[in-house]
Amino acid sequence: MQLAERIINSKDAGLGNLLAAPKQNQVSFAGGLPDPDLFPQRELNAGFNRALASTTAALQYSSAAGYQPLRKQLAARLVADGVPASTESVLITQGAQQALDLIGRLVLDPGARVIVEGPTYPGALAALGTYEPEFCTIPVHDDGMDMAQVAATLARGGVRLIYTVPDFQNPTGTVMSLAKRQQLLALARKYDVLVLEDAPYRALRYRGTNLPTLRQLDQDDHVLHVGSFSKILAPGLRLGWVTGAQHIIDQLVQLKSNSDLESSTLTQRAVSEYLAHNDLDAHIKVLRRNYARKCKTMVTGLQRQLPASVHISDPAGGFFVWLELPAGINSETVLAQVQDRVTFVPSTTLYPDQNVKNGMRLAFTNPDEAAIRRGCRELAAGINKAMRVTCGAATAMA
Amino acid sequence: MQLAERIINSKDAGLGNLLAAPKQNQVSFAGGLPDPDLFPQRELNAGFNRALASTTAALQYSSAAGYQPLRKQLAARLVADGVPASTESVLITQGAQQALDLIGRLVLDPGARVIVEGPTYPGALAALGTYEPEFCTIPVHDDGMDMAQVAATLARGGVRLIYTVPDFQNPTGTVMSLAKRQQLLALARKYDVLVLEDAPYRALRYRGTNLPTLRQLDQDDHVLHVGSFSKILAPGLRLGWVTGAQHIIDQLVQLKSNSDLESSTLTQRAVSEYLAHNDLDAHIKVLRRNYARKCKTMVTGLQRQLPASVHISDPAGGFFVWLELPAGINSETVLAQVQDRVTFVPSTTLYPDQNVKNGMRLAFTNPDEAAIRRGCRELAAGINKAMRVTCGAATAMA
Missing domain, CATH: 3.90.1150.10 (Aspartate Aminotransferase, domain 1)
Structure with missing residues (x-):
């Protein structure tokens, strides 16, 4: 076979x-x-009870983009963090992992180049590796990727995607400096390359103040910003999201639909109820x-x-x-x-x-x-x- | 971009x-x-309550293959239907749709041929279409696909996958005859081609008696049998499964892990509790x-x-x-x-x-x-x- x-x-x-x-x-x-x-086991349990008490719709097919009230709640949270987002520009995924898979599916052909940090999140190598790219590994310094090497790699051509965890990088824990964020975006613009900003740890800062996200600084829609409930609520829910330019999100919704139709409406409704009745912050x-x-x-x-x-x-x-x-x-x-x-x-x-x-x-x-x-x-x-x-x-x- | x-x-x-x-x-x-x-809204709600009452593990990361007790329950149901299956050979997926996506990912390169019934399930065209195959459409008669045309298409070469809904075909409602099931398997063996048996409707027979599944008749591990809770329990759960030869399932587990890490442990535990406390049949x-x-x-x-x-x-x-x-x-x-x-x-x-x-x-x-x-x-x-x-x-x- x-x-x-x-x-x-x-x-x-x-x-x-x-x-x-x-x-x-x-x-x-x-x-x-x-x-x-x-x-927050008790509170999430209450969310499931509420979702199942109100309507049979929680168990029916619903929508590939996700449960609209949850998308709205997420958009509000993103906007509060400076990320431009609307209900329509938030796609709910099976954890952030599926967002990586769908983004790889959107832009990668075999042999296309992907810039990754070295070291990086192994799940990103696994998800993007499905689409048979050539990974270009850029060393990570205390203030983020080596931008001279990013520029040199882009100049060689063939790069379709830059994968980065700018906040508390997996695994080095480093935060990309504001100057490097701006350099990276200038390079993404110059070479018209998509940037995947993976931000599952951004809310988990133990000292100091957050810098603006790449997506906030993004002037011309080169950034897809990915987040997740796994680290701030519970991984067993399998809920993540991605936001970016509407025309890119629309294409990702289509890919999500082809891949698993939609995420669980019930789980999305339960988390939406959790957010409505509890203070996630x-x-x-x-x-x-x-x-x-x-x-x-x-x-x-x-x-x-x-x-x-x-x-x-x-x-x-x-x-x-x-x-x-x-x-x-x-x-x-x-x-x-x-x-x-x-x-x-x-x-x-x-x-x-x-x-x-x-x-x-x-x-x-x-x-x-x-x-x-x-x-x-x-x-x-x-x-x-x-x-x-x-x-x-x-x-x-x- | x-x-x-x-x-x-x-x-x-x-x-x-x-x-x-x-x-x-x-x-x-x-x-x-x-x-x-x-x-069964009340019963499923009780399942979620039980899953969340017993342990925090319901909200943690768990396993790409799925929650073991649920895999065991599904294996028992499959065996009762004549399908050879064990806990280890059942992979839990995000609905049957993800099983189709992962199977396409496993065997399809661009230009590979896929035999489908004409007409067929549009979601299969969407999931498998991701991998850029050439679809070969075989007319469906009252007793299933035209086997002469299947044989001729296989003889032309390049076929990697045969997609079929043998029981209450989507959309024609036809059931593939026993003779055609055996012919199809003989052809799969002769050309060493994988058969995707999509069986979401099999349990929903309104008169007459079910024929053996392709997987039951499969002598040499050419069949992957796919099922789903969507039509017999609730689509909002997003739970399906696939079973087949262990070495193929092991590879699909790996692809599932790369694609979304795992399905929701909580939902799987809730359905496992539902099955333990209710009579699904x-x-x-x-x-x-x-x-x-x-x-x-x-x-x-x-x-x-x-x-x-x-x-x-x-x-x-x-x-x-x-x-x-x-x-x-x-x-x-x-x-x-x-x-x-x-x-x-x-x-x-x-x-x-x-x-x-x-x-x-x-x-x-x-x-x-x-x-x-x-x-x-x-x-x-x-x-x-x-x-x-x-x-x-x-x-x-x-």
Whole structure:
């Protein structure tokens, strides 16, 4: 039986393993899972009860673009954040992941170039990889992508899409500076290339103030802004959204319809009821307080136990701490040593070419603080051991 | 901004219009919408309450393949219907529509050939059309596709997929005979081609006895069997499934993960609770009784008011009555005349080449019986008028 080229050429992105629940006695820093103790379970349950009490329409077919009152509520939230949006220009998707898939479907032919940050979100590589592009990896500095390299890559031609997480980048936690946001948009305009602004962590800032989104700064409709309820409400709802120029959203609605007809009307109505009867921003404040504390626990725990030669990020928001080990230390080797006790995402998974081995992505949001401390101890012990072995070997060689 | 070839070459399948709610005073025979009065709303609400009462896991990330207890329940239902299935070989999808999308993604490169029935389900043309195949349309007889033409098309080469609705075909309502099922499988084996058995209506038989599924008769893993809760429980849940050879299902799980990570754990748990605490087969019996009555109302209503030159199907199950008007009568012209009062799907939408104009798909499941009678009157008046005009013109020409 002959399979499609896209399958024959594909690699397993390993997303399934990422999102698996931790095994017994194992601390997982791997998947970007929220803290389940913070899910507003009772309030969401009330939302489902309300949605099911009022009308049979909650169980019927409805609309590919999404439940209109929810789109309106989302548009209002986007506008409050400075993002230009209207009810009509918001498309509801199956989590942000489906938005990435549909955007890839819209602009990518085999061999088209896609600019991604290195390291980046592995799910984006998986979703966009379906359409067989050539990924061009741009290093991420503390203030975002290296814009000289973005410009040089665009000048080579053939780029159809720039994928970026400007706020609390997955996995480095960095925030793209205002100057770079403006440079990126100028380049997108010059080369007439679409920018996918993936913003699932934007509301989860633990200190400082947000910069304007790319979509807010976008003068000529080159940006699609993608968001999600997964990190601020609950991933089990599978609700995300995308907004941008109306003619692009209209095409994405059509692609959504072809792909799965529509998202669950019931779930959309339940979340719409939740938003109408609860203060989501107050809920997000609780998340911010909790995650800021967990982040600090992880960063200080690692700082205390690791030598200065290991670079430890100190993110101002988001879900992840990023470790850079000295060159020559392989994070996959460390993972093999410690994975019965603690897991994380090795950097190989986060680069299209899987060629950078000395990085580690650590999600701090899911485990409780005692588990974070235990996981940091186990991880630091594993890293220190690997560094002794490698340095010992290097010394013996010298 | 450059779009992908698949977009530039695409046509709007018009699915959005199909599933829209009817306007005031309009009877809709267009979309395949179930009767909302028959949704087990209270029981499903109890399912959501149970799913949300027991654990926070209902709101967390879970698994691309689906919620294991639901997969187990579905496997048991499939086995009871003669379909070989295990928990592991059932993948949960966003309705059957996503299964079609993922199967297209698995086997179709641009220009690959796909055999479809003519007429067929427009959503299949939309989902598979994403992967830019060449559709080969095979006429449907009372006992299923014309097998001589299937054989000739396969002999020409390049066919990667055969898409069929063997039970109560959408839109003709026909059932593929046992002999043709066996011939189709022999051809799939001979040419090593995948068969997509789309079976959303199989449980909705109004008289007679079901034949074995293609997947049951499949000796060498050429069949993927697709089902859905949309027609037997509620479309707003967006839950379908696909089963087949384990190695193919494993690949589809990977594609599902890349495309939207997973379906809603919460919805899956709620339906699993529904199945555990209710008798779905008893519910399906109620649907069958109700839909059989509506089907009879529509068929007899049309038979009484239309001349013998209009062929009216009398389906033994499913959602649709199929009308074939005399050649030269254009169903789109009739639609334009009557659509303020009654709508339906003209045959153009149901053929990849949109070249057959004298057919009409009429869904009888959604309107109540009074509305069906009113819609049939309006539709028959429109058809009779179009036939008078055309025959009058023909007489004047003669």
